[in-house]
Amino acid sequence: MSGRGDRLIRLADDARILSQGDCEAIAKRVFAFASGPGETIVNVMSWWNGELRWARNRTTLASDRRDIRLEIWRDVGVGRGNVSTNQLDDVSLQDAVRAAERSASLAPMVRRPTPTHPPLPDPERPKTAIWSDATYAVTPESRGEAARALIAPAEAKGMQSAGYLEMRAGSRARLSSVRMGTTTPAPWDVPYTAWTQAQCSMTVRDAEGSGSGWAGLSSYDWSHIDAAALAARALDKCVASQHPVTLEPGRYTVILEPQAVCELVSIIATSMYRETPEFGIGPWVLGRDDVLGLWRTKLGLKVLDERITISHDPADPLLGIFPEPWMEPLTWFDKGVLTNLSFLRDYALEKLNVNAPRRGLTGYRMSGGQTSVEEMISSTTRGLLISHFSNIRLLDATSLLSTGLTRDGLWLIEHGKISKSVKNLRFTESPLFAFNSIEQMGVPVPVFRPVKNPYTQEEPLTPAIVPPIKSRDFSFTSTIDAI
Amino acid sequence: MRQQGRMRVGRVVSRGLAALVAAAGVRAMPAQAQTKFQWPDTSARVTQYAHMEDCLAADERVKEGVARREELTVWHDTMPQNPREWLVPQPAEVTKTATQCAARFTEEKVDIHDFAPALKLFLAAGRDSDAAALVERRVAAVPAKSPRDRGIVVDSAVDIYLGARPTRVAAAEELLLHRAKSTTDRVERLKTYATLLMAARNAGDTVRSVRAAKWIVAIADSLTLADRQSDEFERLFDGNGGQLYVYDALDELTGFKTRMDSLRRSTEAYAKLERANWARATGERLDALKIPIGEKAAPLVADTWYPASAGAAPRPTPGHVALIVFLEHTSCIGQPSSDNAGPSPDCVARFAEIRRIAERFPALEIDFVMSTHGQFMYLPPTTPANEAVLIRDWLDAHHVPRAVLGVTSTPFWRLPPPDDRRIDKEKPNFEHYSFGKSWKVGSGSMFLVDSDGLIADAWRLREEELGQFIQVLLDRQHEGK
Numbered sequence: 023m024s025g026r027g028d029r030l031i032r033l034a035d036d037a038r039i040l041s042q043g044d045c046e047a048i049a050k051r052v053f054a055f056a057s058g059p060g061e062t063i064v065n066v067m068s069w070w071n072g073e074l075r076w077a078r079n080r081t082t083l084a085s086d087r088r089d090i091r092l093e094i095w096r097d098v099g100v101g102r103g104n105v106s107t108n109q110l111d112d113v114s115l116q117d118a119v120r121a122a123e124r125s126a127s128l129a130p131m132v133r134r135p136t137p138t139h140p141p142l143p144d145p146e147r148p149k150t151a152i153w154s155d156a157t158y159a160v161t162p163e164s165r166g167e168a169a170r171a172l173i174a175p176a177e178a179k180g181m182q183s184a185g186y187l188e189m190r191a192g193s194r195a196r197l198s199s200v201r202m203g204t205t206t207p208a209p210w211d212v213p214y215t216a217w218t219q220a221q222c223s224m225t226v227r228d229a230e231g232s233g234s235g236w237a238g239l240s241s242y243d244w245s246h247i248d249a250a251a252l253a254a255r256a257l258d259k260c261v262a263s264q265h266p267v268t269l270e271p272g273r274y275t276v277i278l279e280p281q282a283v284c285e286l287v288s289i290i291a292t293s294m295y296r297e298t299p300e301f302g303i304g305p306w307v308l309g310r311d312d313v314l315g316l317w318r319t320k321l322g323l324k325v326l327d328e329r330i331t332i333s334h335d336p337a338d339p340l341l342g343i344f345p346e347p348w349m350e351p352l353t354w355f356d357k358g359v360l361t362n363l364s365f366l367r368d369y370a371l372e373k374l375n376v377n378a379p380r381r382g383l384t385g386y387r388m389s390g391g392q393t394s395v396e397e398m399i400s401s402t403t404r405g406l407l408i409s410h411f412s413n414i415r416l417l418d419a420t421s422l423l424s425t426g427l428t429r430d431g432l433w434l435i436e437h438g439k440i441s442k443s444v445k446n447l448r449f450t451e452s453p454l455f456a457f458n459s460i461e462q463m464g465v466p467v468p469v470f471r472p473v474k475n476p477y478t479q480e481e482p483l484t485p486a487i488v489p490p491i492k493s494r495d496f497s498f499t500s501t502i503d504a505i
Numbered sequence: 506m507r508q509q510g511r512m513r514v515g516r517v518v519s520r521g522l523a524a525l526v527a528a529a530g531v532r533a534m535p536a537q538a539q540t541k542f543q544w545p546d547t548s549a550r551v552t553q554y555a556h557m558e559d560c561l562a563a564d565e566r567v568k569e570g571v572a573r574r575e576e577l578t579v580w581h582d583t584m585p586q587n588p589r590e591w592l593v594p595q596p597a598e599v600t601k602t603a604t605q606c607a608a609r610f611t612e613e614k615v616d617i618h619d620f621a622p623a624l625k626l627f628l629a630a631g632r633d634s635d636a637a638a639l640v641e642r643r644v645a646a647v648p649a650k651s652p653r654d655r656g657i658v659v660d661s662a663v664d665i666y667l668g669a670r671p672t673r674v675a676a677a678e679e680l681l682l683h684r685a686k687s688t689t690d691r692v693e694r695l696k697t698y699a700t701l702l703m704a705a706r707n708a709g710d711t712v713r714s715v716r717a718a719k720w721i722v723a724i725a726d727s728l729t730l731a732d733r734q735s736d737e738f739e740r741l742f743d744g745n746g747g748q749l750y751v752y753d754a755l756d757e758l759t760g761f762k763t764r765m766d767s768l769r770r771s772t773e774a775y776a777k778l779e780r781a782n783w784a785r786a787t788g789e790r791l792d793a794l795k796i797p798i799g800e801k802a803a804p805l806v807a808d809t810w811y812p813a814s815a816g817a818a819p820r821p822t823p824g825h826v827a828l829i830v831f832l833e834h835t836s837c838i839g840q841p842s843s844d845n846a847g848p849s850p851d852c853v854a855r856f857a858e859i860r861r862i863a864e865r866f867p868a869l870e871i872d873f874v875m876s877t878h879g880q881f882m883y884l885p886p887t888t889p890a891n892e893a894v895l896i897r898d899w900l901d902a903h904h905v906p907r908a909v910l911g912v913t914s915t916p917f918w919r920l921p922p923p924d925d926r927r928i929d930k931e932k933p934n935f936e937h938y939s940f941g942k943s944w945k946v947g948s949g950s951m952f953l954v955d956s957d958g959l960i961a962d963a964w965r966l967r968e969e970e971l972g973q974f975i976q977v978l979l980d981r982q983h984e985g986k
Contacts, residue, residue, distance in 0.1 A: 128573075128577075300926075314928060316926075316928075318920075318924075319924060321923045321924045322921070322922065322923050322924065361923050362923065367883070371880040371882075371883065372835065372878070372880065373926050373927055374925050374926065374927065375878075375879035375880050375886040375927060376885075376886060377880070377883065377884065377885040377886065
């Protein structure tokens with residue numbers, strides 16, 4: 023690292039993110055600058071993001087960014103102050119620590135010492151697969167080559183394509199001057215974790231603007247993404263969706279491709295909190311128990327088709343998730359029965375007398391069947407094949423009635439064959455109804471669900487493995503012009 | 506729990522190492538120049554503020570700054586409550602800031618739509634005459650044929666007067682009396698006088714509070730049955746009913762000295778006095794109100810006693826004056842999963858108060874009643890015996906002399922899985938110390954028991970008054986009454 027003369031830190035290409043040794047070395051340097059008693063906590067984060075975006079078959083943006091973020095807390099017993107910096111030279115670190123201490127000295131006394139409080143329990147974190155050398159090895163040049171390969175087929179056919187490629191990596195460690203090197207970490211101490219993520223998505227449209235096809239996939243491992251197959255799929259859908267005809271809205275049997283199923287499951291995911299039905303709100307309320315004076319929930323009751331099981335195992339190599347404390351394998355819907363809802367640790371301690379929170383429906387694997395989409399089509403007298411949805415909005419929190427649009431291809435099925443492309447429709451339907459009207463299910467596959475930056479406060483979307491589903495009486499309420 | 510949100514946010518000096526290029530495959534170029542962050546000049550020039558809201562905001566900042574500087578050296582949470590808190594003037598820096606900022610605003614030119622911020626600012630600057638003129642002008646701007654709208658303006662002004670420091674009771678009283686006299690609605694007048702009673706009491710102005718209490722009682726005596734059964738009457742006193750205003754007024758008229766005189770005679774006499782006030786306030790018979798005062802204090806039940814010998818004899822001990830405190834650690838200790846978990850300010854103050862009481866009255870018995878909940882802070886679920894030990898350790902940390910702790914293992918059952926919610930059953934002590942449907946004991950309830958085993962107080966009095974109660978009971982005990 024640089025000394026006093028050069029305060030600009032550059033990371034070499036082969037060191038785009040900080041290693042565990044780097045993080046610990048930085049933390050030790052920060053700890054050494056602390057003056058006086060108290061605890062120093064350092065959150066060392068580094069990230070790299072390489073992206074390429076194109077439209078109309080030409081690159082519009084290509085960037086390779088990286089940065090470090092160091093958050094320093096100084097807890098001097100009666101106050102706590104914090105400072106963030108991305109400069110790692112000695113002068114800057116010392117300045118930052120002094121600033122945190124000044125801030126701590128001015129902070130009000132936020133809490134009394136609590137000498138009788140018992141020690142914190144050790145958190146358990148799962149071992150998850152979220153790092154891929156293949157993703158980390160992608161260079162700007164190889165991203166450009168990948169984009170060329172994605173654009174070329176569409177351009178050869180006279181189509182316009184737009185898309186996005188992104189590879190990112192990051193590392194994080196949160197270390198305490200008091201607990202570093204001990205065997206008693208606090209739940210908020212984060213052991214060194216490095217992760218990668220890759221995503222590829224593209225849309226192809228014809229020159230007249232009558233047809234559109236989309237395909238996309240995300241994974242922590244770039245080698246799991248067959249970009250050529252995605253390009254071919256998007257192109258095929260565009261060609262097949264050209265010159266759509268208008269179809270009257272109404273209730274139809276639908277064949278939902280996995281991406282569309284994932285989007286319906288996302289509506290359910292927003293409701294998977296335990297305390298909401300216990301306040302009498304949401305889809306999982308059973309009713310008021312006046313004798314006990316509380317709301318009963320639908321936990322333990324069948325709420326979906328018995329063929330649906332939605333679960334997540336952090337050790338699943340295809341469903342890597344940022345490891346948080348107390349993250350155990352979990353099933354939310356077991357053969358259609360609602361078995362788990364998320365809750366916070368405070369709730370767990372008070373109401374359930376267990377010492378762990380329960381996470382919500384983030385990454386998941388959904389059960390399926392063996393029926394292929396082609397078989398679903400051939401067994402359909404009249405129905406619609408849906409690629410995916412967009413602009414979904416919740417209309418009613420109790421029934422999860424939602425509205426949204428079909429996009430990037432909608433096809434009418436008649437007598438076991440795709441007969442024509444139709445204009446997109448607006449649906450007004452509840453995923454609970456759709457998942458209780460299932461006729462057939464296919465083999466689950468990974469879908470496009472890119473992980474958001476885990477350093478933000480938002481719960482990141484995580485990979486999902488979802489089957490195609492054929493469901494009856496799906497409600498469409500109007501036609502739309504958007505393709 | 507102490508709010509964590511008042512931490513100072515640190516400076517952010519980060520800059521991204523963004524490198525944008527025009528075409529794919531070109532290596533990123535580093536930035537050529539870096540500018541060190543310079544702090545802007547943040548000193549406030551309040552005399553140049555053009556808007557009253559800015560002045561009020563500046564005032565708030567100064568007030569906050571004074572409070573925080575004081576908090577660096579003074580912990581208020583264990584100090585006795587200041588009975589004259591409402592009369593304490595605001596810090597001199599706050600007044601100075603308000604005065605400087607408000608100098609450019611003259612009362613005559615203030616738009617009546619800026620009434621509320623202007624009134625606050627004038628009071629903060631000590632310009633009470635301007636404040637009064639502004640209120641008069643604002644009220645006059647409302648047509649006389651709109652008494653409801655005038656009432657809204659008056660209520661706003663009263664709130665601002667009473668919220669100022671020191672509280673402006675005289676100005677508020679003038680407005681409230683005018684409001685009361687301008688309406689024929691007796692329930693409305695009752696509410697107005699009750700507001701005055703509360704304000705006078707907070708200001709320690711006994712003359713005003715007694716005067717207001719007399720008006721309340723007079724109004725109450727004139728209420729018809731229809732008035733008392735009206736929705737408007739039921740909505741008073743936070744939905745508990747206007748009879749509580751009347752009861753409060755009778756209490757004020759009775760006076761603390763009279764209550765102490767009754768208590769000196771006997772707890773039964775004191776209870777009879779309280780019930781008489783209640784009967785007069787509600788029109789019900791004397792024994793209709795289920796209150797603990799004058800009732801026999803049931804023996805406390807516990808599975809674990811600390812010290813262990815305390816369980817050998819009945820508690821509260823017959824022949825002794827005792828203070829029974831119901832407390833639950835779950836309502837005292839803050840968010841158990843937070844790294845800043847600690848006792849709530851209310852609990853810290855409560856323990857400090859009980860400690861002072863215990864030190865002042867060595868003959869007073871102190872009995873804490875607590876129960877298990879299957880968890881203690883962020884620990885994994887533990888046995889009732891272990892939890893009792895943790896509760897004892899927590900109580901010991903507050904150093905209440907001679908405190909006896911009785912811990913009950915709360916019986917419970919669980920809803921069937923996967924719900925698994927814990928449903929606590931009724932605990933014997935809670936059953937024995939709840940009276941009727943309206944008096945339910947909870948965490949924080951305190952009962953003062955005389956040497957005959959009768960409950961003399963359960964109202965959660967101020968520390969000063971509680972001390973006088975205890976002294977009277979101890980004197981009676983000493984005199985063998």
